[in-house]
Amino acid sequence: MFDNHLIGSLPSEVGLLINLVELDASGNNLSAEIPNSLGSCIMLVSLHLEGNEFQGIIPQSLKSLRSLEEIVLSSNNLSEQIPEFLGKFRFLRHLNLSYNNFEGKMPEEGIFSNATGLSILGNPNLCGGRSKLHLPACPNIKPHSSRGLLARKVVISVACALAIIIGMSCFIGARSMLKRPRSIPVISRSYKDWKVGVSYSELVQSTDGFSTENLIGSGSFGSVYKGLVPGDGTLVAVKVLNLQQQGASKSFMDECKALRSVRHRNLLKIITACSSIDNQGQDFKSLVFEYMVNGSLEMWLHLRNDEHTQSKRLSLVQRLDIAIDVASALDYLHHRCETSIVHCDMKPNNVLLDEDMVAHVGDFGLARFLLEASNDPAQSQSISTGLKGSIGYIPPEYGMGGQVSILGDVYSFGILLLEMFTRRCPTDDMFKDGMSIHQFIAMAMPDHAMDIVDPLLLVECEVVDVDGSPIQARRLVECSISVMQIGLSCSATSPSERMLMDVVVNKLKTIRDSYLNLRGRG
Template structure:
């Protein structure tokens, strides 16, 4: 016992010397006053007090691993992943003869794989993903016959894949992608009948298939420069196969008929090859298919009508081929489809009306670059969730259907290079989120409607080569010479000088040109009148209060709604005491206040007027909150614009107090002791996510003028006593109408990003204008943060890794690997997921009901992650809008409740 204690303290001393950064002060807790079995990250055997587990995963540690770790000879598990360890993996790990699990992933460890680890013959789980390990896989490591998981991906390993890995008869997961391996995949790997996941993408192989791996569920062979044809033996792959990636190779020939045998295939990617010939009708047998990607090949012949049998299909990419014939109406049967790309083929005929029945389409419908004829069906207006519609470069004719104005989620509309005629429909004024509109090279005529200049989100407008006439507007997009094109319209005049249009004849001058319509003027006038009245009211009160502040008595909550003085705020917050400080932000601090007369607790936001932009933030927040009503908004009680005791300007907002604080404090508790009590369960997270999506949907789509929050993050989501979420801090909020008419906005956007680092959409960083899709991006990041427990600025996100990629890499089969550990603890406690140790040690699962329940919960988590990824897509036009998010998240919640009830 004494020897064990000495060994542990010896290890501790050397370990602490090797740690150069410890922001969470973990090592300070490893001291003599506490028994080592109680140290953070240490688990001991109860009887022998031997150290069994060293778990310091995700502790933000920087340093190297000491050789003395080999002294802890009874260790069965080491988990140091997601830190910043560097240097080499110690050879002394070979002394740990009982070691079963070693996780050093997502560090910066270099050097070669230590050959001495051949003595760790009990090793079952090895994860060295995302390090800098070099050299080949040593022959000595062939002794790891008990391995079930081997993950060496994303390193700098070279040489060939050893054939002796085929002797690892219990191996379930083999990840070798992202290295520099060469040669062929050894046939011996086909002996591993237990293999479920095999990733060797981004290497330099040639192709042989693993037809004996009857348990294979995930196979990635992408970007290996494979040549030759896809062998017919693909039909003999495991019927359990769910994912097959062959993209980015040099494959040619046709797609074998036997592909239909892979009946459980859900994700098939063959993009960027040289595959040709006809896609066989039997592909329709793959009824569980969710994503089919055949882009950028040389396929020809008709699009199989049997694709309509794939009723689970979510994404279909067949662009960049030579498909011929008409679009099969049967695609309308794919009622779960979110994205459909058939562009750049040789398709002919009309656009089937049945295609417009795909009301689920929320991503992109791209039919451009074909030879389609006829009109654009009026039923296009049923695609209310669609974000991008592209039918450019076809032979479509007739008028642009007015029903397209019902597609209020559109961010991109491309109708160019067709034969459309008539005028621009007035209904397009309802496309408030439209960012790009291209109707060039058609036969359109008439005047250019004024409403186009009022589409606040519009960044690109191409009207060239039509027959428009009359005076060009000058506002909105028409004031941006780099964002608009009107070439080839010889009857246009006026506009900004940079467009070089002829001057309009004086007798044709329209005095109303450029003025706002009454529908716009009246709300703006009312808003201005309200702000002026509010300022006058507070100003008058301030003058009175300066003379009698000492005589003002405390008043009730009801009275506070009519206004409050500086001295009353001082009294309620105990002189703005640090003890009452709730939080602080860019423009000020928030204090807890108590109304003395009735004990009502309030939150008092005091603006730091020395900070540039604080006064504007005060006005903007007043303006935003005065005109909105929603159960998930933080309710404002009153405001104070006065002078403090030193004669300086003072501005403050008073809100209802939220007793459970911010979402940030629950996701990332600062106090280790509070962590267990501050733990959100799955249902709470779902409810909060739905609350936030609901209020954003209200702000974007149900206010008289759309409002963009611009600073959505966990610290601005507050929780009441019932854990209902309320969104607050509208200091950066923008009205879309204001964004389009305030020319100073576009100038400030390029120099000062709107929002908080990690949550700012990428287009804002490139000078893009504020839009509702910016809020959608922030929501997507927030959703991923809620369910992974990672902030978007986590130290692990370096060298191209982001919270988006962190989650995306885990889908579809490894979602549980990125779920917030505190959430997993709760799910394990109520039997909603299986403990990973049952998988690793091959112990029997407890019962079938629990397995089914765990599977359903995993499906719910997968669906949530998918929504998060869709919302924070890099391209704004591919983001899922909040009205659709509310529906999908509510469906997930209903599904989870059924699981719990079942």
Template sequence: MEFVVESNHLSGMIPSTIYNISSIYNFSVAENQLHGELPRNLGTMLPNLVRLLCGMNKFRGNIPISLSNASKLLKLDLSQNGFTGTIPGESFGSLRRLFWLNVESNQLGNRKVGDLNFLSFLANCTSLEVLGLGDNNFGGGIPGSVANFSTQLKVLSMGGNVIYGSLPNDIGNLINLTILTLDRNHLGGIVPHEIGKLEKLEQLYLEGNKFSGLIPSSLGNMTSLLNLYMESNRFEGSIPPSLGNYRNILFLNLSSNNLTGTIPKMLMELSTLSISLDLSNNYLTGPLPLEVGDLVHLTEINVLRNNLSGEIPSTIGSCASLERLYLQGNKFEGTIPQSLKYLKGLEKLDISSNNLSGQIPEFIGKLGALRYLNLSYNDFEGELPKEGIFANVSRVSVLGNHRLCGGIPQLHLPPCPLKKHHSSQGLHSPKVVIPISCVLGIIIALSCFFGVCSMLKKSRDRLATSRSYKDWKLGVSYSQLVESTNGFLVDNLIGSGSFGSVYKGVIPSDGTIVAVKVFNLQQQGASKSFMDECKVLRSIRHRNLLKIITACSSIDNQGKDFKSLVFEFMANGSLDSMLYPMEEKQSLSKRLSFMQRLNIAIDVASALDYLHHHCEMAIVHCDLKPSNVLLDEDMVAHVGDFGLARFLFETSNDPSFSQTMSSQLKGSIGYIPPEYGTGGQVSILGDVYSYGILLLEMFTGKRPIDDMFKGNLSIYQFVAIALPDHVMDVVDHSIILDLEADGDVNNYIVREQTPSKRNNGGPMKEKKLKECLILVMQIGLSCCAMSPSERMLMDVVVRKMSTIRDLYLKV
């Protein structure tokens, strides 16, 4: 029997009669407001317990010693409560098949420090796979018996305590560990070389301790590592080149240590490094290696406050996915490289406190995604641009550059001196003018002659070779794509993704604008992504899905494989660019009204409903986010980028049916459902989670990875805390501004509504807007619930969101 009442806002105490039902094997009351103590004889009363989940409540008292009688217990979660006392020791010795012990965030011993020696009994738990003891007040040292745990142990979590001492040398005996977290303790000494035996390790968290000595080169043996966090310790010496052995690394953080020497070139060749490389706050010297250009998928490079020198390498312009670049507090010199203009997605650039000089290039103001720029305390000179980010004094800093002039008045720079116009009287003399005029006349005549000949030739060639939009649908060659994009010119670059770049193209014969997605076949998985996307797009057709025109699989001019997809061009770009317009001029023209957001949300939900429930085989998108939602000239949303999409071949009556996923995470940080991060399964409910995050983001105007979301605060909690009374405090401020300007009524034509149903009766009442916002936010929270089984299916979302739109239009 199961007793499951998770996430129901229940309060009070659990009736004692519940504990008398001895057949209960799944006891789950997590995420409520329940209080009281667990019965001392709980393990005797419920001997068949397999799962005991009481996390995120207000329970207090001791952990019942009688749980030792529940010999079938696989999962125990008592996290985030008020339990006191010490954790029972040998009383747990009979739980020989314990699967998960989690006692995080409790108040053991009334905040008194406990002792880890009780861990010794766990050596008898031969089936133990996951042990979580993080965020408590355990003290003492890690007993050597930990190294004698079952070799089946996969997760060992003891972060966030007050553990001191050193790491046992025999830690390498736990050969099946995939996650080891010891962060935020008082551990010291060296990290033993034997740790390199943990070759299956995927996540290693050692940050926030007092480890010293060299970083062991044996860490390079962990070739499956995804996350490596070693910041805020006392490590010294150089960075081991062996760290360049990682095949799947996403995060690498060695910041805030005492590291010296140069940055190994091998570290710049980690092709999978796609999220963050943080080497800041050390004593590294030498240049930033030219090989940094190989990190084409990396979103953040942070080397601030070191002793790096030389010029900023021009190769950094090849880092097409870069969003944050922190180089401040070093000794870089020279000018800002022109190649930075290729970083179309760059959001934050800080090169302050260096020895840089020369003029500030105007292209920086044309980086549309840039929202923070710090050029302070260098030796820049000349006139400061006024366009783009330079027009927003709150987003740019140029302090300490005493030779700059001009710019917007709010920056208080001195005016630039007037340019002197030298006399040109000598050039106007007849002896000069007449010969020059004759030469120019001859040149113009010859140019016209050859121009006419060229136009006639091109006209003949076009009649013979050009193909219309209709013809392109039958297939297109590499040379035709080159012609349509002006040789894949950087100025035509629309954006970059995990496996390639998208260019704006024009069909020469009829001027039709298209989007050309070119796959970077050097990136592992790009070719498979091309095949997967072709396979998915061939099977689907819906008004809210990005329509493919054709595909090209050919050879380029250098004899290399070339693969590309051609799509309909979306005139209004991505939802991401609409939600976060960077230039002040755009902020008004691109402001999304409440009604527009509502319609876009319904469009996206309709697309997912079609993929999940109306295709021959259900399709999971796997990467839903604002940049993958594109808007046409009528502001109709189209979901695109199916490079990670998966068919679900398994037939089942369960609406949440799923299939096993690969070991790597599917999706983008902030939108990935939590079950994927723990080796879960690809499921349509994973898409529902991503949609829920997207929905909250659309109406709050805050990214799920916003700087404000740290520690225990997420976008989910940010909204949940505000509902229902304070919803207007978390809503995107531009929605309120639009309401005040009556934008919803006068500036927007409601799609899919008859004239009689259009709202033309004056400004929308705040009460009605607040009511609709609460309903929308509640749907978002339901969709991104932690437990997949609690999420709302997309066909239900479409109906509920459409009802909200109807309610809004009745005012």
């Protein structure tokens, strides 16, 4: 129910939805206070109430929503202090309280210590907090003498009189503004504005004319540029889609709204979209995503042999965490969306890493959308051929005319998993004359696993057992063998032999927990 024209208050009956996972009432005209009953929705993961006219405080009842991963309350009229309990939410990664009337001392725990996951712009009366936030120090309140107290009373009286005069002026001005038709809330240009929609000229400005200096990647679906949101300098990633035919994708914005409603902590968040005409009069379609500061998994797996290699290598646990993140995202797309979404291009370039090295899968849903966008059967066939994946990750059945399916994604994930733990790309020159990365690893398992595991992982092996053998090496290789066996199962030639992603997630978590327990004892 986001981006509508809903008015009035958010019904207290929302508290009856105890299994509610996501609530998005953003971009409406809702007012009054956030209902206390919302605290009953203990399964809530994502809460979006931005772009409304909510007043009062953030209710204390929300402290029971400990599963929340993102809270966006920007562009409202909320006031008083920001509650301390938000800093105790263990899973909270994104908190946006910008453009409200919050005041007083900033909390410092949890999300409030993470400047990249927190936005508090447009709250000039906040103070204190972590130094990264660059807020003014909170004033020290000292006892006043009787003479000073009298002076204070005079000042307060004058200030109150002025406040009443200013308040009346604001009231009269607000009354006159309410007579005008109202659409999207207008605030200073920021990340919030772009949630509703963005123009071609704004994207040109933000990417410096789609300059090559800002080009950060390209693939089956289009080119990606780094951009700056005008005004506050927030970094975003702008993907310009490959659309050649005139009048293509008439339902583009509707599709984008649907994709925006697909939310998971390991999916790359779509901020907004642009459907316009470029400077040459051609159709222009673009998506704007959150910018991931640590780039793609591809960059981390295939670093050049230079001085940065050792400082940027991925540890075993990091690889396990990333594998679990990607598997969780695919499990969500395959089994937990209203309609299953097949990714069609699962590869390291489409796995992006944030500041905490949490993986976010990008380009989900675009294959289906671009196929539906074309009205030309011949072009649809051409697009279909190009959107079934990237060389090395395409399941064998697609090459024989098979339909795209979630089991095709499982195959691509299996190849990605093998690549992560051997750091061998499936398109390496060594894989030719019928040899594939799947066959290469299957032949080495399990006796020669040490020979194919990424050598950079072996740097972790330092502890020596009583017989002189490295304990960590043995455990690390055992763990890697278990993971690669999952990769081999997922990339089996026959789709019926592949694991489903929910099974993969559970198996990978078990392997990670077992390795961490053994390492702790070692």
